[in-house]
Amino acid sequence: MSELHVSVVAVDRNVWSGAAKSIVAKTPEGEIGILPGHEPVLSLLVNGVVRIEPVEGSKVVIAVHGGFLAFDSNECRVLAEVAELAGDIDVARAEAALAKAKAGEETPEALAAIHRAETRVKAAATLSAAGMH
Amino acid sequence: MGAQLRVYRRRIKSVQATKKITKAMELIASSRIVKAQQRVDASLPYTQELLRAISAAVSHGNSKHPLATPPEVRKRAAVILLTADRGLAGAYSSAVIKEGEGLNALLREEGVEPVAYLVGRKGVGYYKFRERKIAGSWTGFTDQPTYEHAKEVAQAVLADFAKSTEEGGVDEIHLIYTHFINMGVQEVRVRRILPVEIIEATKEEAAEKLETKVFPLYDFEPSPEAVLDALLPRYVENMVYTAMLLGAASEHAARRRAMKSASDNAEELIKSLARQANQARQAEITQEISEIVGGADALSSASSGS
Numbered sequence: 001m002s003e004l005h006v007s008v009v010a011v012d013r014n015v016w017s018g019a020a021k022s023i024v025a026k027t028p029e030g031e032i033g034i035l036p037g038h039e040p041v042l043s044l045l046v047n048g049v050v051r052i053e054p055v056e057g058s059k060v061v062i063a064v065h066g067g068f069l070a071f072d073s074n075e076c077r078v079l080a081e082v083a084e085l086a087g088d089i090d091v092a093r094a095e096a097a098l099a100k101a102k103a104g105e106e107t108p109e110a111l112a113a114i115h116r117a118e119t120r121v122k123a124a125a126t127l128s129a130a131g132m133h
Numbered sequence: 134m135g136a137q138l139r140v141y142r143r144r145i146k147s148v149q150a151t152k153k154i155t156k157a158m159e160l161i162a163s164s165r166i167v168k169a170q171q172r173v174d175a176s177l178p179y180t181q182e183l184l185r186a187i188s189a190a191v192s193h194g195n196s197k198h199p200l201a202t203p204p205e206v207r208k209r210a211a212v213i214l215l216t217a218d219r220g221l222a223g224a225y226s227s228a229v230i231k232e233g234e235g236l237n238a239l240l241r242e243e244g245v246e247p248v249a250y251l252v253g254r255k256g257v258g259y260y261k262f263r264e265r266k267i268a269g270s271w272t273g274f275t276d277q278p279t280y281e282h283a284k285e286v287a288q289a290v291l292a293d294f295a296k297s298t299e300e301g302g303v304d305e306i307h308l309i310y311t312h313f314i315n316m317g318v319q320e321v322r323v324r325r326i327l328p329v330e331i332i333e334a335t336k337e338e339a340a341e342k343l344e345t346k347v348f349p350l351y352d353f354e355p356s357p358e359a360v361l362d363a364l365l366p367r368y369v370e371n372m373v374y375t376a377m378l379l380g381a382a383s384e385h386a387a388r389r390r391a392m393k394s395a396s397d398n399a400e401e402l403i404k405s406l407a408r409q410a411n412q413a414r415q416a417e418i419t420q421e422i423s424e425i426v427g428g429a430d431a432l433s434s435a436s437s438g439s
Binding site for chain 2: 013032039042077
């Protein structure tokens with residue numbers, strides 16, 4: 001069976017890499033799903049969740065902030081300023097941060113903080129939902 | 134104990150205390166170089182992929198991006214200096230400042246006004262003491278920079294780049310930092326980060342690396358221009374970040390070297406002081422003996438004379 005090689009890279013480290021069956025990410029124009037043999041794509045990503053279906057093991061969910069995706073010849077690279085594996089996210093902390101950010105004034109920084117916290121919470125929720133099946 | 138000997142012993146003790154401190158700083162710096170190097174290595178994959186993506190976007194899209202087009206008239210140029218927060222690092226900060234002075238002179242010769250953006254307390258101190266204008270300064274993180282710090286600096290400079298010269302904007306951005314080659318060798322480098330020179334450079338680099346492999350026909354989302362728009366500021370941020378990481382590694386290396394020679398010097402000093410102290414002690418003993426012998430002589434000659 002054909003597979004694609006995915007690597008998720010943050011500015012300061014390699015977050016995840018390995019063989020995968022598919023990857024789903026969110027671009028400014030909507031969600032994009034990539035299967036092996038997809039045409040080459042270079043796309044920006046909005047802050048959101050990237051879902052990877054690895055060849056072995058359970059689904060990988062990663063929260064991505066400010067990134068882009070490059071895919072060609074079955075190599076998919078996701079680059080982001082911040083990328084976190086959903087499993088590493090402290091849900092309680094993310095929720096607390098979200099509540100705190102929402103309570104504050106609506107400055108651009110606060111909005112960005114809300115966004116980040118929301119993405120984290122969403123990533124963690126996606127992971128736990130995937131675990132139910 | 135004679136006064137001379139006491140003075141020597143006291144000096145030996147004080148030099149030994151200094152040596153302990155410099156030795157400790159040397160060890161700390163050595164352990165931090167390794168960590169700083171690892172951080173540089175960890176940031177490499179992102180940098181490579183970013184360059185690849187930018188050159189792909191450039192080769193497809195329109196390369197007349199505002200961040201990549203040199204202005205017709207250059208009036209003001211931003212000069213970012215990456216110096217250290219703390220001293221005792223040999224010539225680390227002063228080498229960067231010196232290079233900055235050279236660039237400032239060169240820019241003035243060409244009729245361009247240099248505008249200073251300073252990172253690190255040492256650079257800020259140097260400019261403040263000379264009462265020069267500082268357009269922006271950031272301190273407190275030079276030994277362990279994070280991406281947020283680099284982003285802050287890059288955003289501030291990019292904002293000024295977007296303004297017109299009359300409103301205090303700049304037409305060029307230069308970055309002066311210390312490149313970490315290895316433990317023993319670091320060199321100060323000057324790079325122009327905006328307008329971006331990357332376009333041609335990366336094409337060549339990419340071609341070398343990929344051996345004439347042509348970029349695949351990417352499908353850009355939303356469009357090549359939008360992708361480039363988003364990637365070029367990232368590129369500037371990344372460049373500042375990489376320079377900061379390299380600078381941090383260089384700072385630790387410079388500090389280690391400075392502290393090593395300080396420890397060696399202390400060792401030398403202790404040795405020569407110990408010799409002088411021994412000599413003083415010996416002289417004291419000799420004098421005491423001659424005093425005793427002289428005294429005994431005087432006594433015996435006095436008793437035999439009576």
